[in-house]
Amino acid sequence: MxxxxxxxxxxxxxxxxxxxxxxxxxxxxxxDPRKNHLKPEALxxxxxxxxxxxxxxxxxxxxxxxxxxADVIRIEPPGGDSAxxxxxxxxxxxxxxxxxxxxxRNKYHITLNLxxxxxxxxxxRLAAQADVIIESFKPGVMDEWGLSYRHLxxxxxxxxxxxxxxxxxxxxxxxxxxxxxxxxxQARSGVMAVTGxxxxxxxxxxxxxxxxxxxxxxxxxxxxxxxxxxxxxxxxREVTGQGQMVDxxxxxxxxxxxxxxxxxxxxxxxLRGLVGAYDSSVFPYTIVKTKNGYSFIAGxxxxxxxxxxxxxxxxxxxxxxxxxFDRLNKENQPAIHQGIEKWSQNYTGEEILxxxxxxxxxxxxxxxxxxxxxxxxxxxxxDEVWWDRGIFEKGTDPFYGDVAFQxxxxxxxxxxxxxxxxxxxxxxxxxxxxxxxxxxxxxxxKEWEKKNxx
Amino acid sequence: xxxxxxxxxxxxxxxAAKIFAKPEALRGIRILELCTLILGPAVPDYLxxxxxxxxxxxxxxxxxxxxxxxxxxxxxKNASLGQLPQNHNKYHLALDVHSSVGxxxxxxxxxRCDVVVENLRAGTMDRWGIGYQQLREVNPKIIYIxxxxxxxxxxxxxxxxxxxxxxxxxxxxxxxxxxxxxxxxKTGVFVxxxxxxxxxxxxxxxxxxxxxxxxxxxxxEISQGEGLMRLLDWSWIYYHLEKYNRPRTGNRDLAICPSDxxxxxxxxxxxxxxxxxxxxxxxxxxxxxELAENPRYAEVLTRLKEENAVSxxxxxxxxxxxxxxxEINKLGEEYGFASSPILNAKDQYESPHFRARASIFEYEDPxxxxxxxxxxxxxxxxxxxxxxxxxxxxxxxxEFVLRKFLGLRTYQIQALAEKKVIGKWVEMPPGRKPPSDWxxxxxxxx
Numbered sequence: 001m002x003x004x005x006x007x008x009x010x011x012x013x014x015x016x017x018x019x020x021x022x023x024x025x026x027x028x029x030x031x032d033p034r035k036n037h038l039k040p041e042a043l044x045x046x047x048x049x050x051x052x053x054x055x056x057x058x059x060x061x062x063x064x065x066x067x068x069x070a071d072v073i074r075i076e077p078p079g080g081d082s083a084x085x086x087x088x089x090x091x092x093x094x095x096x097x098x099x100x101x102x103x104x105r106n107k108y109h110i111t112l113n114l115x116x117x118x119x120x121x122x123x124x125r126l127a128a129q130a131d132v133i134i135e136s137f138k139p140g141v142m143d144e145w146g147l148s149y150r151h152l153x154x155x156x157x158x159x160x161x162x163x164x165x166x167x168x169x170x171x172x173x174x175x176x177x178x179x180x181x182x183x184x185x186q187a188r189s190g191v192m193a194v195t196g197x198x199x200x201x202x203x204x205x206x207x208x209x210x211x212x213x214x215x216x217x218x219x220x221x222x223x224x225x226x227x228x229x230x231x232x233x234x235x236x237r238e239v240t241g242q243g244q245m246v247d248x249x250x251x252x253x254x255x256x257x258x259x260x261x262x263x264x265x266x267x268x269x270x271l272r273g274l275v276g277a278y279d280s281s282v283f284p285y286t287i288v289k290t291k292n293g294y295s296f297i298a299g300x301x302x303x304x305x306x307x308x309x310x311x312x313x314x315x316x317x318x319x320x321x322x323x324x325f326d327r328l329n330k331e332n333q334p335a336i337h338q339g340i341e342k343w344s345q346n347y348t349g350e351e352i353l354x355x356x357x358x359x360x361x362x363x364x365x366x367x368x369x370x371x372x373x374x375x376x377x378x379x380x381x382x383d384e385v386w387w388d389r390g391i392f393e394k395g396t397d398p399f400y401g402d403v404a405f406q407x408x409x410x411x412x413x414x415x416x417x418x419x420x421x422x423x424x425x426x427x428x429x430x431x432x433x434x435x436x437x438x439x440x441x442x443x444x445x446k447e448w449e450k451k452n453x454x
Numbered sequence: 455x456x457x458x459x460x461x462x463x464x465x466x467x468x469x470a471a472k473i474f475a476k477p478e479a480l481r482g483i484r485i486l487e488l489c490t491l492i493l494g495p496a497v498p499d500y501l502x503x504x505x506x507x508x509x510x511x512x513x514x515x516x517x518x519x520x521x522x523x524x525x526x527x528x529x530x531k532n533a534s535l536g537q538l539p540q541n542h543n544k545y546h547l548a549l550d551v552h553s554s555v556g557x558x559x560x561x562x563x564x565x566r567c568d569v570v571v572e573n574l575r576a577g578t579m580d581r582w583g584i585g586y587q588q589l590r591e592v593n594p595k596i597i598y599i600x601x602x603x604x605x606x607x608x609x610x611x612x613x614x615x616x617x618x619x620x621x622x623x624x625x626x627x628x629x630x631x632x633x634x635x636x637x638x639x640k641t642g643v644f645v646x647x648x649x650x651x652x653x654x655x656x657x658x659x660x661x662x663x664x665x666x667x668x669x670x671x672x673x674x675e676i677s678q679g680e681g682l683m684r685l686l687d688w689s690w691i692y693y694h695l696e697k698y699n700r701p702r703t704g705n706r707d708l709a710i711c712p713s714d715x716x717x718x719x720x721x722x723x724x725x726x727x728x729x730x731x732x733x734x735x736x737x738x739x740x741x742x743x744e745l746a747e748n749p750r751y752a753e754v755l756t757r758l759k760e761e762n763a764v765s766x767x768x769x770x771x772x773x774x775x776x777x778x779x780x781e782i783n784k785l786g787e788e789y790g791f792a793s794s795p796i797l798n799a800k801d802q803y804e805s806p807h808f809r810a811r812a813s814i815f816e817y818e819d820p821x822x823x824x825x826x827x828x829x830x831x832x833x834x835x836x837x838x839x840x841x842x843x844x845x846x847x848x849x850x851x852x853e854f855v856l857r858k859f860l861g862l863r864t865y866q867i868q869a870l871a872e873k874k875v876i877g878k879w880v881e882m883p884p885g886r887k888p889p890s891d892w893x894x895x896x897x898x899x900x
Contacts, residue, residue, distance in 0.1 A: 088700075098687075101691060182713070215627065228656055229834055231660060235663065247464070252813040259643045266826040294628075369615070377699050403695070411674070
């Protein structure tokens with residue numbers, strides 16, 4: 001067979017350095033996150049009830065809505081959400097774990113013991129006024145309380161009701177009874193089947209196993225897709241006045257991020273397996289050792305491979321693997337990887353970036369090479385560029401004080417999302433919210449407290 | 455009011471067989487896309503699955519770069535498998551916007567659209583006369599979203615190329631994925647791209663809601679690396695408070711205990727018990743109820759302490775060795791702790807559960823035939839998402855798009871083709887053209 005030569009010219013990627021200053025200056029002024037508080041909010045007409053429990057997914061979904069301006073009421077059992085204890089080494093900050101603290105943003109925090117009829121009734125009255133409900137229980141739990149969508153739609157046909165649970169609220173496994181967990185979301189998503197070091201010649205090792213993504217990616221994917229479903233349903237409601245139920249299973253949310261796994265299996269009946277530092281569809285596109293750590297480096301298409309091997313001054317390596325088919329060949333990838341590492345270990349990650357930028361920016365030859373040195377949590381957090389971009393913020397919270405955290409990632413010229421406060425202690429907003437929405441005053445609340453309703 | 459009763463109701467409310475008997479949530483929203491690879495094209499894809507009408511603009515001939523990115527160089531029926539996941543339900547227009555005529559056609563299309571999506575380097579569209587400032591002149595209500603590696607401005611925004619893996623590398627995700635002392639692991643999928651696109655779609659939907667209220671459009675920017683930073687849960691605050699530089703910990707979760715992957719007789723199993731109640735169930739299932747009474751493990755916060763967590767995970771690892779994956783999975787159901795085998799694409803492809811939920815979505819494409827792909831994870835009871843057709847050859851819908859939206863006549867369309875302002879696919883490289891047995895008609899709207 002004649003192997004076709006791939007001429008990927010990256011048609012729309014014009015890597016000229018002379019960026020249009022007019023645009024850059026204009027947009028920086030127009031979407032500067034420091035001016036977010038001067039602008040209106042996209043979702044400030046919405047009331048959201050987040051009654052999720054033990055799920056960062058539910059919390060993240062309501063965080064997104066709260067960042068865009070929705071009034072979000074977090075409803076926890078009187079002892080607090082079990083997610084308040086998802087925290088490294090059991091570390092608490094002013095009584096709350098760090099995982100929850102990050103996703104308590106801009107929300108009101110109240111308590112309700114939904115096992116009690118009075119609490120169920122209070123919830124129902126809140127639901128009658130709400131636009132959105134978010135829950136993460138096993139299917140049937142809210143239903144038993146008379147608070148599932150099929151009940152609430154009778155009192156509020158405009159309601160959008162979102163559920164997020166590992167197995168979802170329908171389908172043959174929905175009733176399996178297992179609790180939700182990020183590790184199982186990731187395990188069921190397919191991402192772990194391709195993340196991890198493949199077995200080497202020495203046979204299996206403790207680390208040659210399917211490996212999860214370092215963060216709670218399953219939960220975050222589930223929460224992100226739930227917010228997507230809710231906002232999509234919101235547009236439909238805008239047009240028709242009709243609410244509906246949105247159901248998300250986090251493994252499926254993450255599966256939607258799993259490239260072409262399913263398509264590849266459909267087309268060929270084969271699987272990719274653990275890829276480690278290699279990649280099945282672009283290579284080299286890999287992590288290599290450097291003098292002072294690790295760097296990512298890529299040079300996949302023929303011109304880019306030429307660029308990379310020019311920078312490395314390794315024309316022989318180029319000649320050895322001349323086409324993308326050679327470079328995508330599983331058998332060849334270790335040799336290519338080693339070839340690059342032989343070079344990269346002589347430089348620091350910063351030096352490699354400088355070499356690459358010099359080549360690309362000054363057009364010293366064909367091809368675009370992308371590289372980045374691996375920053376750890378400390379490096380990233382201390383990098384002023386991200387602070388300048390408003391990606392991290394240090395805010396003064398009335399209860400938690402001066403704490404730094406990740407801000408919403410969107411920049412918008414008209415209705416940017418923003419941070420107002422960080423979190424609240426368990427039941428911190430009972431007085432305000434019960435009065436504001438249910439006309440329940442302090443005396444009654446005290447009575448309810450004694451009865452373990454709040 | 456039993457659980458069975460509720461599930462009978464949900465199974466009926468979300469019945470996959472009725473998807474095409476229900477309306478689409480985003481019907482009436484039109485999106486113009488000038489994107490390549492994943493980060494950009496996935497935004498209109500996610501929205502198009504709910505009924506938004508998407509016009510994908512590619513360069514005549516070679517089209518989207520992703521048409522070259524496919525696993526192990528596998529071109530299936532002349533299509534790139536890498537191009538499929540983020541290009542459904544779209545109209546494919548191959549238009550060269552570098553020419554003034556091409557730019558004018560783009561502007562006229564933008565006039566008819568609600569949303570414009572691009573993923574070029576900052577300022578490129580402006581230079582071509584089709585940037586946000588120019589488009590809002592012709593369409594003041596336009597919602598315009600730009601996605602790229604490092605944003606529109608700032609220390610890294612100028613002169614630096616980015617891919618998904620760059621985003622993983624600079625965000626801290628790479629540094630925290632993998633085993634201690636081993637290679638930091640690039641997630642096996644382009645998560646920075648796909649999640650960045652989800653952030654993009656969320657931005658568009660919130661802007662759309664505001665536009666529904668006020669009639670005003672706006673500009674939105676997303677950086678794939680910055681998106682990943684948002685997702686690193688407690689990493690930043692713990693560093694801020696205690697200078698803890700989060701390392702790689704394999705499958706062990708430092709903030710939930712137990713939560714890890716254990717090796718059974720026949721393979722790995724994921725297992726977690728995040729609350730005291732779930733932990734007690736696990737101890738029962740293990741036949742070691744006394745563990746739940748042990749002061750080192752009884753309470754969740756104590757259990758999370760390094761020494762206690764490590765010893766507990768060892769005890770569970772010893773127990774798991776004596777079981778099969780299926781046994782532990784079943785015990786999870788019986789006792790109420792979280793457990794799961796590690797599913798791969800085949801397991802998912804064959805799963806009745808994923809199929810019933812239309813997450814494994816079967817349909818018939820007019821050009822590629824029987825397709826099995828991944829449906830939208832957001833399941834909407836009244837307005838479910840759906841896949842209608844797959845990615846098409848470059849420029850297949852040129853005539854349809856130009857006639858339907860701009861009212862161009864046959865002779866005008868021909869003239870544009872002659873001037874190479876519009877065009878179709880090239881034979882080489884692969885990934886652009888129809889399958890070799892294509893009859894010249896299938897999939898062509900006009």
